[in-house]
Amino acid sequence: MSTQPLAGPKNGQIAIAGFAYDQIVTAVIFLVALCFVLFVQGAMPFIAAPTLGQALWVAGFGHSFINDSLFSIHAHNFGWPAPAPIAFGLTGAYPTGLFIAAGLNPLDAYSAMAALWLAIAFYGAWRLSQLLGVGPRLAILTALFWMTMPAIWAHAGYSIVSIGMALMPFYFWIALRIIVHPPTGAVxxxxxxxxxxxxxxxSAFTDGYSFIMFAVGAGIIFLTAFICSAPSRKYLFLFVFPVQAVSFGLGYLLYIAYFPNVADNLSSMDFFRGWGADVTFFTIPTQGILWILDALHLSVKRSNHLFFGDSSVWKTTFALPIMIVGLIGWWVSRRATWVATAFLLAGLFGFYMALGPSLKINSVKPIEMQQTKPGQASVLMPVDVAVAPTGSEILSANLPGFNSMRAAYRWSVLGFVCFWALAVLLMVHMNKRRMKIALSGLMVLLLLLNLPHLGRKWDNYRDNRAKFFKLENGIVSQLGRDLPPAEVVAFLPPRNDFLATYLAPRIGIRTFNTGGDKNLHAARLNWPATMRSVSLGAITPDFGLNVLHLLARKEADAVVLPYFDMLKSAHDGHLRQPFEDDLSPVIKELKETGLADVTERDFYAVVRLKPAVAQKDREVSEREVDRKYCKGIVCLKAERFDPGRTLTKVGVVQNGGILSSGKQGYLLFGPYLPLKAGDYVLRLKGTSVSGGSTWVDVVSQKGTKSHGRFALPQATGDGSAILVQAPIRIDDDANDVEVRVGVGEGDKVRLDSYELVPAPYRNSCNGAPCLKAGEFDPAQTLTQVGHFQDGAVLSSGKKGFLIFGPYLPMKAGDYMLTLKGTSASGGSAWADVVSGKSNPKVYGHFSLPETKGDGEAVLLHVPVHIDDNPSDVEIRVFVEPDDKVRLDGYELVPANEKNQ
Structure with missing residues (x-):
């Protein structure tokens, strides 16, 4: 092996930048070749686009950067509330944003960015070819050969990953140049x-895969140079090594500072194994990828039905031709330059790491796995399915950087670029003219073998642009009309929401959602607890509650329930509705709460709080939601009693109820749960035949502190009746509240349900206390004989209180009582304002007049004087069996407010 670095075309010197001769002709050839590269890659603004889904993702970041400022590198439109760094591809997103700011639509901006970097990559491959010793014109051919590699264009769907791979020769040009071409002056x-x-x-901010491969390749080149080039060791040790260490260290540290969560979710070795390349992938092409090899019927069909990982593993790793030519290139040039051995070692290491932690030789999924977990359900590869270990698991599991290279097959790009460099060296060191012509022909042949089905590929590139405009004029435009700029929006349930990353900056909203697994993980770390409690991609029993909590807690202005998949739709451009059936019950539930307005569209629904609820303070709105669902720490509820969950000493749980057994003791106790301080209403339903010995109470502190105790009245009949409906006050936050029902010997009691729910909130009337009810909520309204309809309480033909409560404190003063509704009675229906439960003090007693017509009328508008400061004021309306009364609302407000 020679200690010489490189042999030049004629005089042993390295070819330097610039055009040696016929500059115009060479420039024209270069530009024509570049246009062909952009055609193959689909990076042609205003005509085509390389991809759709990832392009929208990158463009979304770029758009959000520009929305903030020209110098921003964090997105503020998604991943809310924390500024969102992009997990990879900042070098693509930022220029895309600049092109958007210049007036290009987002997809054309992405294509322009891709064209820019592909041009730099083509230039880098051209310069590296000349550095290796090829003339300028022949270097255009070798660069063209590199830029048509399937590993590049078949990764277009992964956006900046493809660009990072294309840039590998550009990186190595600089890495090799600093070794073999020492600078001559300080500047x-x-x-x-x-x-x-x-x-x-x-490299670090483009793609982590190519950064690690570049670092490994540059390190191998440096070590080979240090071993083989004795005269240069001092220069290598004192200059190249520090520059290399500081440069890679700086790139790594800057990236970690920008995106610190890169190593949070490391994948298992089964992932590395599943995405490792099978040996047959290197040697036999996959059908449907390469035009000429398909035409010659030399390719085989592969799918995830048989193979682990995804299609990129077997679509991008066919390497047999370049391996053969590269090995020949090393053999021919090994004695002339140590660079050949450096590239050979780096290339072999890349292909070795691409195998993953286990050797696979046409390794397919077991039959049982194919049947029970078909397709994408079994992408991970268990260790027992592989042929043998490769030994690379030691590196992949333990080395920083290596442990993030979960798609192990991508290491093959290091093999491709190094063996491509060996093919270039083959052309340099074959001195005979005829042989050079033959090798040029071979290079053209290899280039042709790289090509996809150009017609089909071009149609796909054009289709990406058509799909973009379909999305832009459809869902993007419609959501833009439904979601005003600057609103905080949650798309629920959250998933890998690629389209949200584009939608949010495009229409100017802010959303918690984002696309990309690393970005999603980073965003979730900063989400409010309500958003984090929503399961990813799942509609759980408390989904509707979570929707309303987000809105009531003022954490979101609107919630969008998309019927379409925001990941698939971003990639294929089609809006399907796979989640509509799952979300329909939720939408119905939200409507029935009476708290939310739901706007339904073809592909989504938008949920907002009703204006009357949204205008209230956060705590008030949240408590209203909790009352509806009886959730959180403001409510206890049991709609039925289950044997395994019900605490009883003398009861028998049967058909969802608790029956007394004739013994004395606790028919019910527990559940020892926390409740906030506040005013509550206790409702107990069932039947009771007792001698006055049956009672219910609400206690805490292990039963030592009582919050209310009431005797159970007689309630017979077949149906369940309200045994107790009474106010409860909890003065301080309690940790172990329980509802107890005690029965005496011989009592016949059946309990069907109970609830301890917050009493209606007192409204503020210019700072003074008052009572108001614009409509009657079944969950908040106390009634003995009424039933609810459209927000009103209607008499049912029974004698008793149509409404009573809410037992809230009032200040002494003059008030006006207004009662709205309709009444048809013989003067027997009445209303009063009282306080004191055992010995009521009456502040006013009024008969309800007859009303005419079907419409709502003012039944009462009378003054009421409260001469003390009662703690439990209630408004009661009493009806007889023959009375027909409908109450639509009431208010007891300070007289001075009513007169204003």
Whole structure:
């Protein structure tokens, strides 16, 4: 092996930048070749786009950057509330944002960005070819060969990953140049060191895979140079090594500072194994990918029905031709330059790591796995399915950077670029003219073997643009009309919401949702607890409650329930409705609460709080939601009693109820749960035949502190009746509240349900206390003989209190009582204002007049004087069996407010 670095075309010197001759012709050939590269890659603004889903994701970040400022590199439209860094591809997102700011639509901006970086990658491959010793024109051919590699264009769906792979020769041009072409002066030394640092930073912020591969490849080249080039060791040790270490270290540290969550969710070795390349993938092409090899019927069909991982593993790893030519190139040039051995070692290491932690030789899923977990349900590969271990697990599991390279097959790109460099060296060191012509023909042949089905591929690129405009003019436009700018919006349930990443900056909203698994993980760390409690991709029993909690707690202005998959729709451009049936019951539930307005569209529903609820303070709104669902720490409820969950000493649990057994003791106790301080209403339903010995109480502190105790009245008949409906006050937050029902010997009692729910909130009337009820909520309204309909309470033909409560404190003063509704009675229906439960003090007693017509009328509008400061004021309306009364609302407000 020679200690010489490189052999030049004629005089042994390295080819330097610039056009040696026929500059115009060479430039034209270069530009034509570049246009062909952009055509193959689909990066042609205003005509086509390389991809759709990932393009929208990258463009979403770029758009959000620009929405903030020209210098922003964090997104503020999604991943709310924390500023969102992009997990990879900052070098793509930022220029995309600049192109958007310049007036391009987001997809054309992405295509322009891709064209820019692909042009730089093509230039880098051209310069590296010349550095290896090829002339300028022939270097265009070798660069074209590299830029048509399937590993590049078949990764277009992964956006910046593809660009990072394309840039590998550009990176290695700088890495090799600093070794074999030492600077001659202080200025050139500084510039070369800065260039190396810049390339490392660009690589780190482009794609982590290509950054690690570049670092490994550059390290192998450096070590080979240090071993083989004795005269250069001092220069290598004192200059190249520090520059290399500082540059890669700086790139890594800057990226970690920007996106600190990169190593939070490391994947299992089964993932590495599933995404490792099968040996047959290197040697036999996959059908439907390469145009000529398909035409020659030399490819085989592969799918995730048989193979682990996803299609990118077997679509991008066919390497047999470049392996053969590269090995020949090493053999021919190994004696002339140590660079050949450096590239060989780096390339072999790349292909070795691409195998993953286990060797696979046409390793397919077991039959049982194919049947029980078909397709994407079994992408991970268990260790027992593999042929043998490769030994790379030691590196992949323990080395920083290596442990993030979960798609192990992508290491093959290091093999591809190094063996491509060996193919270039083959052309350099074959001195005979005829052989050079033959090798040029071979290079053209290899280039042709790289090509996809151009017609089909071009149709796909054009289709990406058509789908973009369909999304832009459809769902984006419609959501823009339903969601005003600057609103905070939650798309529920959250998933890997790629389309939200684009939608939010496009229409100017802010959303918790985001796309990309690393970005989603980072965003969730900063979500409010309500948002984090919503299961990813699942509609759980408390889903509706979570929707309303987000709104009531003022954490979101609106919740969007998308019927479409925001990941798949971003990638294929089609809006399907796979989640509509799952969300329909939730939408019905939200409507029935009476707290939310739901706007239903073809592909989604928008949920907002009703204006009357939204205008209230956060705590008030939240308590109203909790009352509806009887959740949180403001409510106890049992709609039925189950044997395994009901605490009883003398009862028998049967058909959802608790029956007394004739013994004395606790028919019910527990559940020892926390409740906030406040005013509550206790409702107990069932039947009772007792001698006055049956009672119910609410206690805490292990039964030592009583919050209310009431005797159970007689209630017979077949149906369940309200045994107790009474106010309860809890003065301080309690940790172990329980509802107890005691029965005497011989009592016949059946309990069907109970609830301890917050009493209606007192309204504020210009700072003074008052009572108001604009409509009657079944969960909040106390009634003995009424039933509810459209927010009103109607008499049912029975004698008793149509309404009573809510037992709230009032200040002494003059008030006006207004009662609205209709009444048809013989003067027997009446209303009063009282306080005191055992010995009521009456502040006013009024008969309800007859009303005419079907419409709502003012039944009462009378003055009431309260001469003390009662703690439990209630408004009662009493009806007889023949009375027909409907109450639509009431208010007891200070007289001075009513007169204003």
């Amino acid at each position: 050139s030394t500084i510039l070369l060191a800065l260039a190396y640092a810049a390339v490392c930073i660009i």
